[in-house]
Amino acid sequence: MRFTSLDDWLSWQETLHPSEIELGLERIANVFKKLHPEPIFPSVITVAGTNGKGSSVAMLDAIYCAAGYQVGRYTSPHLFHYNERICINGVAIDDQSLCDAFARIDKARDETSLTYFEFGTLAALDIFLQHELDVIILEVGLGGRLDAVNIIDADVALITAISLDHIQWLGDNINGIAKEKAGIMRTGKPVVSSGINATETLGASATEKGAPLYQIGKDFNFIECNIERGETWNWQSEQQLRAALPKPALFGNHQLRNAAGVLMVIELLANNLPVSQSALREGLMSVQLAGRFQIISGEPISIFDVAHNVDAMKQLAQQLQQYPCQGRTLAVLGMLSDKDVKNALAEVISSIDEWFLAPLPTPRSESVDNLLNALQSGSNAAPTHRCSNVKQALQAANEIAEKVDRILVFGSFYTVAEVMPQPL
Numbered sequence: 001m002r003f004t005s006l007d008d009w010l011s012w013q014e015t016l017h018p019s020e021i022e023l024g025l026e027r028i029a030n031v032f033k034k035l036h037p038e039p040i041f042p043s044v045i046t047v048a049g050t051n052g053k054g055s056s057v058a059m060l061d062a063i064y065c066a067a068g069y070q071v072g073r074y075t076s077p078h079l080f081h082y083n084e085r086i087c088i089n090g091v092a093i094d095d096q097s098l099c100d101a102f103a104r105i106d107k108a109r110d111e112t113s114l115t116y117f118e119f120g121t122l123a124a125l126d127i128f129l130q131h132e133l134d135v136i137i138l139e140v141g142l143g144g145r146l147d148a149v150n151i152i153d154a155d156v157a158l159i160t161a162i163s164l165d166h167i168q169w170l171g172d173n174i175n176g177i178a179k180e181k182a183g184i185m186r187t188g189k190p191v192v193s194s195g196i197n198a199t200e201t202l203g204a205s206a207t208e209k210g211a212p213l214y215q216i217g218k219d220f221n222f223i224e225c226n227i228e229r230g231e232t233w234n235w236q237s238e239q240q241l242r243a244a245l246p247k248p249a250l251f252g253n254h255q256l257r258n259a260a261g262v263l264m265v266i267e268l269l270a271n272n273l274p275v276s277q278s279a280l281r282e283g284l285m286s287v288q289l290a291g292r293f294q295i296i297s298g299e300p301i302s303i304f305d306v307a308h309n310v311d312a313m314k315q316l317a318q319q320l321q322q323y324p325c326q327g328r329t330l331a332v333l334g335m336l337s338d339k340d341v342k343n344a345l346a347e348v349i350s351s352i353d354e355w356f357l358a359p360l361p362t363p364r365s366e367s368v369d370n371l372l373n374a375l376q377s378g379s380n381a382a383p384t385h386r387c388s389n390v391k392q393a394l395q396a397a398n399e400i401a402e403k404v405d406r407i408l409v410f411g412s413f414y415t416v417a418e419v420m421p422q423p424l
Contacts (some may be wrong), residue, residue: 072131086123188210301406313347335365
């Protein structure tokens, strides 16, 4: 084995490939074939999209676990620990299992260069094949067509809301991005769309691929209900009705759209993986996902959100309005340079009373100067502070915050991970 510690493996992987991101399937597919010449997978769900991927994966995982199935889940990026990316039955994989998987991949790859993400994807697939699982849920990292996850054929593909993100890799056109996401479709295999953008593009791609398409608002839908003032909702497709469901334990009305797509996926796999109404309810009520409008109580309260693109910031602004405070909203902000910073911040700028700007601990960080320019080019009239890092920014915000204020930390997974309290 090349290394004995997970940290050493990860540090080495970061330097192994000349670029952090390289879209394409040939290299990783060849290595996977050497690693597992004839893999036998259980049911596979692949989830792509711009916003809502993480929430949808978390709901699928929680529901199938509640139904008693053995579930593998692969997501990225992580917040606190790399192990979070690979979970079995909701539990993050241990260091030794990761190190063993990396060693097997290193041996199989020979001289083939792999990116950090490709190593992680291969490790997830390798680990899942070491266990007897009923279902595997794979989150696409970037795009769809050329993402490493796409070497695996999904039994059902789920495409969540699509918007502009990763512009330098996927382009600045919604329909073009939708075509990239549609790359996870497979001939004869159903695909679910829970977003409202680029529906014609997804429809054309599904027709071209020969993949049955199920679109929200057309083939399935959700309806909010006030049964004796209880917060419930109904889900319905052409064949099925699920009534009086609890709202997902994730903040925001937009989660109902994500949940509706999840239920359509579950319905399409029901012959192999039936899910009872009680398991569905339990999964929706128990689902957890760190860093999505996560509120930490205190005086002042703190809110952590990984929102980093236009649509996510629009939803964030709506959530801030739905959850008002008596005092001011102080924002700790750090973003990556490949985001549409100006237009994203325009969605939330009117919700912020004071800004604390900081660079992120990655070469991809947007500069504080550019963040400031984006704010000044908008309608921002709020005081703005330059900080050397996210921790200093949060400290500065706390120093001036009153008990009735709230501190919002957002803009990137990196921003949230720097300062959000880790779960015990």
